[in-house]
Amino acid sequence: xxxxxxxxxxxxxxxxxxxxxxxxxxxxxxxxxxxxxxxxxxxxxxxxxxxxxxxxxxxxxxxxxxxxxxxxxxxxxxxxxxxxxxxxxxxxxxxxxxxxxxxxxxxxxxxxxxxxxxxxxxxxxxxxxxxxxxxxxxxxxxxxxxxxxxxxxxxxxxxxxxxxxxxxxxxxxxxxxxxxxxxxxxxxxxxxxxxxxxxxxxxxxxxxxxxxxxxxxxxxxxxxxxxxxxxxxxxxxxxxxxxxxxxxxxxxxxxxxxxxxxxxxxxxxxxxxxxxxxxxxxxxxxxxxxxxxxxxxxxxxxxxxxxxxxxxxxxxxxxxxxxxxxxxxxxxxxxxxxxxxxxxxxxxxxxxxxxxxxxxxxxxxxxxxxxxxxxxxxxxxxxx
Numbered sequence: 181x182x183x184x185x186x187x188x189x190x191x192x193x194x195x196x197x198x199x200x201x202x203x204x205x206x207x208x209x210x211x212x213x214x215x216x217x218x219x220x221x222x223x224x225x226x227x228x229x230x231x232x233x234x235x236x237x238x239x240x241x242x243x244x245x246x247x248x249x250x251x252x253x254x255x256x257x258x259x260x261x262x263x264x265x266x267x268x269x270x271x272x273x274x275x276x277x278x279x280x281x282x283x284x285x286x287x288x289x290x291x292x293x294x295x296x297x298x299x300x301x302x303x304x305x306x307x308x309x310x311x312x313x314x315x316x317x318x319x320x321x322x323x324x325x326x327x328x329x330x331x332x333x334x335x336x337x338x339x340x341x342x343x344x345x346x347x348x349x350x351x352x353x354x355x356x357x358x359x360x361x362x363x364x365x366x367x368x369x370x371x372x373x374x375x376x377x378x379x380x381x382x383x384x385x386x387x388x389x390x391x392x393x394x395x396x397x398x399x400x401x402x403x404x405x406x407x408x409x410x411x412x413x414x415x416x417x418x419x420x421x422x423x424x425x426x427x428x429x430x431x432x433x434x435x436x437x438x439x440x441x442x443x444x445x446x447x448x449x450x451x452x453x454x455x456x457x458x459x460x461x462x463x464x465x466x467x468x469x470x471x472x473x474x475x476x477x478x479x480x481x482x483x484x485x486x487x488x489x490x491x492x493x494x495x496x497x498x499x500x501x502x503x504x505x506x507x508x509x510x511x512x513x514x515x516x517x518x519x520x521x522x523x524x525x526x527x528x529x530x531x532x533x534x535x536x537x538x539x540x541x542x543x544x545x546x547x548x549x550x551x552x553x554x555x556x557x558x559x560x561x562x563x564x
Contacts, residue, residue, distance in 0.1 A: 183276040183563075185211040188266070188289045190249045190282035193223040196233045197477070198308070198363045201548060202279065203242060205556050209563075211277070215244040216269060217285070222251045224398050226427065226452045245269060249285045253323070259288060267292040277562050279304040283311055283324065290334040297334065302562035305331075305354075306339040308363075309474025313344060313495045315512075316472070328352070337558055341475040344495045358558060362475040364551030367544060370484035373461045380462025384423070384448060391420045391526050394463035394487075396456055396478040397470065399428030399449075404469040404492065404512065406437055411467075411518035413441035420526065423448045423463060425456055460485040464532060465525050468497065471512050475499060480546055483539035488532040490521040500543065505535055 185206045189195050195217055206213045215237060219230060237244050247265050250258040262284075270278070270292050278301060280289035286305045293303050311324035332338060332352035339358045340346040346359040378388040386392060393412065397403040405424055412422050424434070424447065431449065438444040453459060456478075460466065466482035466489045473479075473496035480500065482489055491497040493509040501509055510517035525532040 182210055182212040184214065184273060185277040185279065185559075186214050186216060186270070186273070186275045188215075188247075188249075188278065188280040188285055189217045190251050190285040191222045191224070192217045192219045192230055192233060193225045194281060194308075196225065196229070198281070201364065201552055202555060203240065205552060206277070206559060207240070209556070209559055213240075213242050214273075214275075215242055216247045216266060217244075218249045219244075219246045220248070224427070224452075229452065229454070249282070249288060251282070251284065253284060259284060263288040263291055270296055275301055277302050277304065277559065279306070281306045281308060283328075287327065287331055290331050294334060297336070302336040303334065304337040304339065304558065304562065305335050306341070306360075307345055307349070307474070308341060309472065309496065310340075310345050310348065311472075312348075313472070315494070337562065339558070342496045342499045345474070358554070360551055360554050361546045362480060362551060363477060364548035365477060365480045365484055365543075365546060367484040367540075367547045370457050370460070370481050371486065371540065373458060375458065375461070377462055380458060384462065386421055386462075387419075389419065391417070391465075392423060392463045393420065393465050393467050393522065394423040394425070394459060394482075395467050395469075396425045396460075396481070397468075398426050399424070399430045399434060401430065402471050403428075404471050405430070405434055407469040407513060407515060407518055408467045409434065409438050409441065409443070409447060410515045411522060412446065413438075413443045414515060414519045415523060415526070417526065418446070420522070421446045421448060422467075423450060423459060425450045425453050425459060427452050456481065457485065460487060463487060465490065465522065467518065467522070468492065469510070469512065469518065470494065470497070473497060475546075480543055483543035486536040486540045488525050488535040489539055490518060490525075500546075501539075505538055505542075508535065 203213050248258045249262045280286040312321045332354040335354040337356045338354035340349050341362050349357045438447045466487045468479045468491040475496045490508045492512045
């Protein structure tokens with residue numbers, strides 16, 4: 181009988197976007213892989229994608245379970261229910277590896293695994309970005325720092341994906357602390373496309389000479405899209421357009437803001453898109469004003485597409501841009517800073533292309549081959 185491994189995350193989209201290669205690695209190592217997550221609430225993809233994702237898991241021979249893991253720590257009822265359901269699932273299965281992710285998902289997972297760890301099950305936790313970080317609020321430090329430090333006692337391998345988190349985690353009590361350069365991206369896939377930039381712009385009803393900004397991310401307070409809308413309005417250039425790819429609760433608020441600032445006709449809300457790679461190649465500059473990240477995949481994908489990038493000066497973004505393009509890191513809410521960076525690229529296309537080339541070279545150390553080899557090693561060591 182094959183050894184079994186369970187991958188747990190708060191929501192299905194986290195499995196879909198960040199863990200499919202982990203599933204493949206485990207399968208190649210001979211494991212029967214199962215997945216547990218919330219398939220109903222909190223996902224960043226649409227219903228159509230979720231249905232397709234379930235079919236893909238089934239085709240891979242991966243059994244999956246709906247566990248109502250919430251994304252808010254205040255959802256106490258769902259947290260308790262998730263713990264009970266996970267504990268029952270884990271008790272009735274002989275998992276050799278349990279790989280958990282997300283703050284709340286990892287808490288309920290590690291609680292549920294306390295007994296089976298004594299029998300040899302290895303618990304891996306990938307922290308995609310601690311909720312306590314330089315600049316985070318005092319409540320984040322009081323609540324999440326204490327929780328993460330405490331639960332590190334019940335962790336065999338704690339994986340961090342940026343330098344700040346790695347340094348912090350080394351003071352915790354997990355049996356082993358690992359640094360991985362993100363989740364890994366397929367750099368070559370994002371660097372190649374069959375359409376020209378002008379063709380992609382035309383499909384969006386834009387002219388070849390229009391200057392196109394693009395952001396990818398959930399329409400939420402954390403992603404801070406309003407900063408770019410305000411920066412674009414401040415520049416007041418009729419040929420600067422801003423594409424926002426993503427879904428979320430702030431859509432109406434962002435539309436209202438753009439309307440008040442008189443630039444709604446230059447903001448393109450695409451909703452959820454499965455062709456982000458194509459849209460990146462139709463843009464001139466990627467803007468990422470997020471307030472909190474671990475190591476952002478969307479920024480890495482933009483860099484792999486050879487785009488000039490402007491980003492907030494936060495953990496994760498600095499890991500990616502600090503060496504080559506630190507002059508385009510901006511304080512989170514500095515509207516003037518975003519405007520000035522956009523203006524520099526708008527007025528100097530040669531600088532924009534040069535910056536994009538630097539980004540492409542810099543992102544190569546975050547390639548999927550680098551990450552997958554390290555992840556394979558971690559899984560193998562858990563088997564010994």
